[in-house]
Amino acid sequence: MRCFALACILASSALTAHATSDDDAWILLQKAAVAAHALNYQGIFVYQAGRQIKSVQITHYFNGKNEFARNVILDGTPREVFSQGGELTILSPRNEKVVIEKRRGQNMFPAILPTNLDAVKESYVLKVGEIERVAGRPTQLLYLTPTDGLRYSYRFWIDAEFGLLLKSVMLNPRQEVMESIGFNQISLLNTVDLDWFQPKIDAKKNYVIEGEADKTIADNAANASWTIKDLPAGYRKVDQMKRMVPGRSQPITHIVFSDGLASVSLFIEPLLKGIKPKSGHKLVGTTSFYAHVIDGYQIIVVGEVPEATVAQVAHAISFKK
Amino acid sequence: MNEQISALIDDEIAVHDAAHLITSVQSNKQANEAWSHYHLIGDAMRGSTIFGPEFKHNLMRKLDTEATVLSPNAALSADKSVNSRPTFKNQIPASWSIAASCAAVMVVGWMAINQQTQTGNELAPVEVAQTIPAEYLMAHQSSVPTASTYYIQSVNYSE
Structure with missing residues (x-):
């Protein structure tokens, strides 16, 4: 060497x-x-x-x-x-x-x-x-x-x-x-x-x-209609953006949390007419997935973490009435 | 041939020694394509400002300065009658297709904003997730601080 x-x-x-x-x-x-x-x-x-x-x-x-x-x-x-x-x-x-x-x-x-x-x-x-x-x-x-x-x-x-x-x-x-x-x-x-x-x-x-594949818009979370509290221990917000995903006509909110090594993504989107709400949890390979609906919003959480973590992130969000 | 074209673009061959290359780029379709590919790759790798964050802004500004053709069909049929002119499409292909797709996106976006969200009492039946939807997995993978997924052929390629 x-x-x-x-x-x-x-x-x-x-x-x-x-x-x-x-x-x-x-x-x-x-x-x-x-x-x-x-x-x-x-x-x-x-x-x-x-x-x-x-x-x-x-x-x-x-x-x-x-x-x-x-x-x-x-x-x-x-x-x-x-x-x-x-x-x-x-x-x-x-x-x-x-x-x-x-x-x-x-x-x-x-x-x-x-x-x-x-x-x-x-x-x-x-x-x-x-x-x-x-x-x-x-x-x-x-x-x-x-x-x-x-x-x-x-x-x-x-x-x-x-x-x-x-x-x-x-x-x-x-x-x-x-x-x-x-x-x-x-x-x-x-x-x-x-x-x-x-x-x-x-x-x-x-x-x-490939131009539009990874299109994101900075999001400073101003005017957000939701709040996040009781995140799983050690996880902090490291990024937030709005992004276009295939099959959606409007950008959806994407927030990234990390404990320094492991990362979790939280997606928030209003449930538009014609979109089937998703619910449930799943572990595929190293990736855990959790979906549920709160107050007319679809919440999706994805991360290379145990299922308990994605579930806790999904329930950390609440919407202002 | 392609190595030589690449070398010419990288300034490894002097332009005055490359008359034959330039001729073949002009006449040979394959050489011409190679020429544009190398330029495109070079621009992308150098992080050319064309693809930077201001891309959309610059595009919109360019669109503003462009003359609005209210009747493209008329322009095209007029074009057909004058055969000596290169076709309209060849003259400004990029700005046309981009302008068209941009307009389409804007229309779709406007329609979406005017769509109503589902209210509590008319929710569609909940779908129980069987797999991780690819669009979220992709978005997650492209934004997390650490990425190991570039190594595997990810789910994203539907083509």
Whole structure:
């Protein structure tokens, strides 16, 4: 593995010593959160959720100011996801077309940990585990366990030398793996050019921009006819917007809550004539879903959290009479 | 050929060395398409302002400055009679289709605003959810802080 200056700086600090106390564990997790953004690396990781398994090649580069990442999905449809600053560009082949989508930036593996872990500390405890080998590298295993039943637990394998998160597993309370994502192979990248930051072009296909797919409007919640109280412990509102969804003629309200790791979406829409009200709850893969109707509004809650959490979010809303 | 076109766009081939490329872009349909694809991809990846948050604003401003053709059929039939002119559609295809779809969205939006919401005593029968409706799942996945769903072929592609 070639050594890059930044990696040396990171590695030379407390990181090289294996975590022994719980405080050390939080420091190590903090390093992992930063390392995923600050290091230059290239590797192949495998994402697995339920019966879905995909290999992904990632190249990540940070020039001290901006981050560039290219994710190429190696199995099935050859989708590519480019991340630059706060923006994602996704190229997905669909039949004889390639659709280019622009999205707001999101945290993607291995950069899935928030750099501010205060919210996480409130709802989870972190324990130091064994030294294990992942992708040919020695790693420190950390156990992140929730203090209640409103979120799942995680295991993180962190490169003992460079602090990069090499593997992450999410488990339900029965200790069954819900989602697993981890490197098979990883190397630090010694590069200054961005030759790799471009898509593989299929000259036989038409490239089209998907414009309206992810249309959102900022919503400052002024004049809202509803209030939210008694959210599940540890969850806070992190975003609110109005968005168009297919099959709806009016934008619907979308509020996002997070406990630092897990996220829940709440959708509120007036029940228009001709729209069938939905009710019930469902767990599909890692995603819980809860629908019910209050005072002529359809409430839908979706999140990678236990069912109790989506139910509690759905009932946290009340409408002003 | 396509690699060369890409290189030309990326300034890796000097324009004065690329006369043959430019000729083929002008004459060859495939080369011409490749030329526009590379430009489109380049614009999208560079975060061209065309697709920025002001997109709609700019579009509406552009529409305002455009002459209103009250009788497009008349314009088209007039067009047919003058064969030497390129077709109307080829002249301003983008603004026409965008203007039309934008108008359609506005009409639908206006109709929706004028629709009444269901009142308590005439609620439709409640549907018990069997699956997670794709539109909400998609919206959730595209807005949460952390995303792992780009790796799997998500439910969203109905095409």
